[in-house]
Amino acid sequence: MAKGDKVLSQWDRRPMTLVRDDFLPYPSPDSLREWAWVWERMSVTFLHARQHECLPHWHIAPRRLPNAIAFFVHTGKARWQIGDAIVIAQPDDLLFIPEGVWHSAEHLPERRFCVSAIHFTARLFESLDILSVLGFPVHVPKLPEAGSVVNELLRLSARQPLGWQRRGAALVTDLLLRVVQERPDLFRPAASPSAVTALKILHPALQFAEDHLGERVTVTEMAEAAACSVRHLRRLFREVLGMSPKRWLIERRLQKVAHLLTQTDLPLKAIAAECGFDDLPHFHRLFRRRFGQSPAQFRRSAFRGL
Template sequence: MLTRSRAHFLPYPEPGSLAEWGWVWDNAEIHFVGAWTRECLLGWYIAPRSLPHSVLVFVHEGRARWQIGSETVVASADTLLFIPEGVRHRADLLPPHPFCATFVHLTARVLGIQCILSLLGFPPKIDGAKSLAGAINELARLHALQPPGWKLRAQASVTELLLRCTHEYPYLFQPDAAPRDAKVLKWLCPAFQLLASTDGKVTVSDLARVVMCSPTHLRRLFQKVVGMSPQQWLLERRLRKAAQLLQTTDKTVQQIADECGFESLSHFSRYFKAKFGITPSQYRDLLGHTVGG
């Protein structure tokens, strides 16, 4: 039987500055924390803060002024906001109407520590993003009703949502590194993978061997493109894994400290507070109050 294709697809926009960054998604670690839809009444605001995870905000009704890092934007109906982890932000409702939005909390990292939203230069907002409303609403529905397998589906949905933004709005992105640094990061991936799989029980010489360079050159490259040494990278990875476990499990702080390789609870708490500004217990308490933003 003779057949021929009848499919005709609209092309995606040219990837532009994202062309060098496709490898990021092969090394991405994406986790869904939760999603809540809230109506925020007159007088609502978010005091200045930064969080150890990222937040997406989809506006259904009303208007609010947001400061995300150094950017100040106004979000109205069908606006999707991107707040990368660690970025200081605040918000104020603009009268006269209430502000209704869905807040999606997640982590999206490459190589265990680099926030993908920051690395790829996600825009502070996308206006007129009505086509994304269905995916956002479904995340809130999954989190509220929690049918069997909901966590896996939510993780897939968040991944699809982020990728869809890069495919359909690439001209809004401003990656945080030069193409040459992107190539170096990609080249270092085997060293990152070995370091993570052995929980740091390898020498710098072992890492240098897998990427075929000298230990001195490897240290220099880590410092240049990651901003830290291999040992510091491993500590950063452990801390972010701990934050994720605090978000998504009921394990005790002691159990999380043990699982993430810290020698004592006091060491874990000290390192965690130095990184995130609050203790592990305070961070877990904070999660219970983020449903309004």
């Protein structure tokens, strides 16, 4: 070996770069460890996003929607009621409204109020709202880094370039995981860790119902899909979801109706049939009881305000 070759081989053994490893650690996700698997089974749909400059008389009357919402405050203050929680939201605060949760808001008029609203769904097994299952905080104070994600969601929603909903879903996922990773102490999972196993048992039953929403689905068929008895299925539903299989099926059908009302131009009769409602008067009563207004009123008001 030549002398020059020896020198070259010695240099080859020396590191040529230094890998950065001085990043701040993430907080310990103690309350969420049992739920780490949900991110592989979660489906996210980005619906739309809008930024609103709110006048002093602005308010949101009590309502509940079939989708989840994230509000990001740019300037000013507003008082919100989300379920039983009352929150004063300030600049750089993030608010989360789970699906179907009653909420309202009013402007505190001493200064201008600007807020962005991101409408989306984030569901486990296509049917369970992730915000409810994981006990997402309704109020995440001072998260300015979320602002860049929100601004890009606003741009996507306004201009709708190719693939806008797919990229929007990725950005909503980023927003959700940012809160999970940076503020895990704020989470209060709705179910106990033992419910993880129960949810996995229920998955085939939930999926069967999802695939046959437009048909007559029986509790017996759902139990067969989950390979358990009807009695055991009912117990699991009440333990994990807080309702009977029949009640859950009605809720899921109404949820899909509300989605189709706001995302399609299909006539109401066709939507009701697609979601398994063949008795229109009964369907109207159920919908009004669930959302506080008729399907036609719901469709008209879907994109007004926030």
